[in-house]
Amino acid sequence: MSIQELAQAAIELGADDTAALERFAVLEDAAFEGYVNDYAQALMICKSCHGG
Incomplete structure (x- = not known):
């Protein structure tokens, strides 16, 4: 999809579409x-165990 096609699709979004996209963005x-939190916790545990 080109930038122009993407822009046109965004322009054509209705209120229902926008609300659905916002709900998905929150999820x-x-x-x-x-x-990210799980990854950071795993790194901290690994550094504690291995001294890295």
């Missing part, structure tokens, strides 16, 4: 935050 943000 994706929460999932990513959980992943």
